Amino acid sequence: MRETGSRLADQRLLFLGAGEAGTGIADLFVAAACSTGLPVAEARSRCWFVDSEGLVVRNRPGRPLAHHKLPYAQDHAPVRTLAEAVDAVRPTALIGVSGQGGAFTPAILRRMAEFNKRPVIFAFSNPTSHAECTAEAAYRETDGRALFASGSPFDPVTFGGRTFHPGQGNNVYIFPGVGFGALACGAREITDAMFLAAAKRLAELVTDEDLAMGRIYPALTRIREVSMELAIAVVAEARFDGLATIPLPEDPRAELCARRYEAVYRDYV
Numbered sequence: 001m002r003e004t005g006s007r008l009a010d011q012r013l014l015f016l017g018a019g020e021a022g023t024g025i026a027d028l029f030v031a032a033a034c035s036t037g038l039p040v041a042e043a044r045s046r047c048w049f050v051d052s053e054g055l056v057v058r059n060r061p062g063r064p065l066a067h068h069k070l071p072y073a074q075d076h077a078p079v080r081t082l083a084e085a086v087d088a089v090r091p092t093a094l095i096g097v098s099g100q101g102g103a104f105t106p107a108i109l110r111r112m113a114e115f116n117k118r119p120v121i122f123a124f125s126n127p128t129s130h131a132e133c134t135a136e137a138a139y140r141e142t143d144g145r146a147l148f149a150s151g152s153p154f155d156p157v158t159f160g161g162r163t164f165h166p167g168q169g170n171n172v173y174i175f176p177g178v179g180f181g182a183l184a185c186g187a188r189e190i191t192d193a194m195f196l197a198a199a200k201r202l203a204e205l206v207t208d209e210d211l212a213m214g215r216i217y218p219a220l221t222r223i224r225e226v227s228m229e230l231a232i233a234v235v236a237e238a239r240f241d242g243l244a245t246i247p248l249p250e251d252p253r254a255e256l257c258a259r260r261y262e263a264v265y266r267d268y269v
Contacts, residue, residue, distance in 0.1 A: 003118055003147055003211055003216070004092075004117070004118045004120075004147070006092070007036070008029075008032055008033050008036055009033050009036055009043075010092070011029075011033075011046055011092045011093060012046050012048070012089060012090065012091045012093070013026065013046060013047050013048065013091060013092070013093045013095060014048045014049075014050065014085060014086065014089050014093070014094050014095065015047070015048065015049045015095045015096075016094070016096045016098045016100065016103055016104075016132060017049075017051070017097035017098030017099070017100075017125075018049040018051035018056055018066075018068075018069050018072075019068075019097065020068050021097050022049060022095070023071075023072060025095065025097070026044075026047040026072060027192070028192065028196060028199065029043070029046070029047060030043040030047070031193075032196055032199070032200075033046065035196070044071055044072055045074065047072050048072070048074060048085065048091065049069065049072055050079075050082050050085045053080075054078055054079050054080040054081070054085070055074075055076065055078065055080075055085045055088070056069050056072060056073050056074070057073055057074050057075070057076045057078055057079070058073045058074065058075055059077075059078070060073075061078070076088065082103060082108060083105070083107065083108055083111070086108055086111050086112065087111065090115050092116055092119070092120060093120035093121075094108070094112055094119070094121050095122045095124065096122060096123045096124055096125055096131070096132030096133075097125060098132065099125045099130045100130070100132060101125070101130045101131060101132070102132070102133065103132045103133075104121065104123060104132040104133035104137070105133075106141045109121065109133060109138060109141035109142055110142070112146075113141065113142035113143060113145055113146070116145075117145065118145055118146070118147055119142055119145065119147070120146075120147045121133065121138045121146045121147065121148045121149075122148075122149050122169060123138070123148075123149075123151070124150065124151040124169055125151055125152075126151045126152050127152055128152035128153075128154075131150055131151065131152050131154075135148055135154035135155075135157050135164065135166040136154075136157045136159075138166075139159045139164055139214075140159055143160070144159050144160045144162060144164070147216055148164070148166050148167075148214070149167045149168065149216055150166060150167075150168060150169065151168070151170060152168070153168050154166045162214075163213075164213065164214030165213040165214055165215045166214060166215065167214075167215040167216050167217035168217065172220075172223065173202055173217060173218075173223070173230075174198050174202065174230065176223075176227040176230075177198055177226065177228070177229070177230025177231045177233075178190065178194055178195060178198050178230060178231075178234050180227060180231040180234075180260070181198075181230065181231035181232065181233070181235045181256075182194065182234060182238065184231060184246070184252070184255070184259060185234075185235045185238045185239065185244035185245070185248055185252075186244060186245035186246035187234075187238040187243045187244055187245070188243045188245060191237075191241065191243070194237050194238065197233045197234060197236070197237040198230040198233055198234055200233070201229055201230050201232075201233040202217070202218070202226065202230060205218050205222075205225075205226055205229060206218055224260075228253075228257065228260065231256055232253060235248060235252050235256075
């Protein structure tokens with residue numbers, strides 16, 4: 001949102017892949033959008049899915065929709081292909097969780113760039129051969145305007161006189177901090193609100209320098225710092241929700257730093 005100058009509530013997300021990973025991402029988007037005041041039904045209407053049978057819609061012929069898809073089944077005529085879905089939905093973000101390598105074709109990427117000044121292209125499938133598109137394709141086909149992230153790492157891309165350092169959208173940014181924070185405060189459960197607090201804090205840790213390099217996640221070299229910041233955010237959320245059972249100082253940073261595991265490698269003769 002910092003890069004596009006738009007609001008979360010204004011986004012339209014189109015997912016390729018409607019498994020529980022994709023709907024889980026959508027659930028978190030809905031929670032984030034609702035925290036800005038958007039009603040649940042309206043937030044869900046911003047999330048569209050394409051599965052092996054086409055656009056996930058209520059009146060689609062064939063076998064019944066799986067339970068996790070039902071909340072995101074939209075009122076729309078059936079659409080068979082991803083390219084047709086892009087034209088129908090005109091998404092601001094295209095999110096790949098399908099395992100279908102190359103599914104974001106040059107034509108689809110160019111189409112995304114036609115109606116988005118800064119199209120969001122997330123090719124999250126692993127390994128690299130399964131990524132929906134490469135970083136190079138995302139930048140080339142959008143004239144360098146894509147906000148790109150991928151599940152697999154990609155080398156820097158030079159295009160139009162600029163070098164982009166694509167970020168890797170990976171669980172490693174979230175899970176260590178959430179787990180550490182929950183353990184440190186003895187949280188009785190780990191909630192969606194904790195993951196949302198971690199996600200918001202992660203976004204805040206992206207620097208202007210990161211964005212200038214085309215990176216929408218912090219550099220992985222900062223992962224220990226990032227994990228600590230997320231742990232602190234999770235502790236605060238657990239306290240707010242009354243789920244913390246272990247007393248910690250009002251500012252738990254020093255306490256958490258003291259508890260953090262430090263790996264020291266020694267040479268033995």
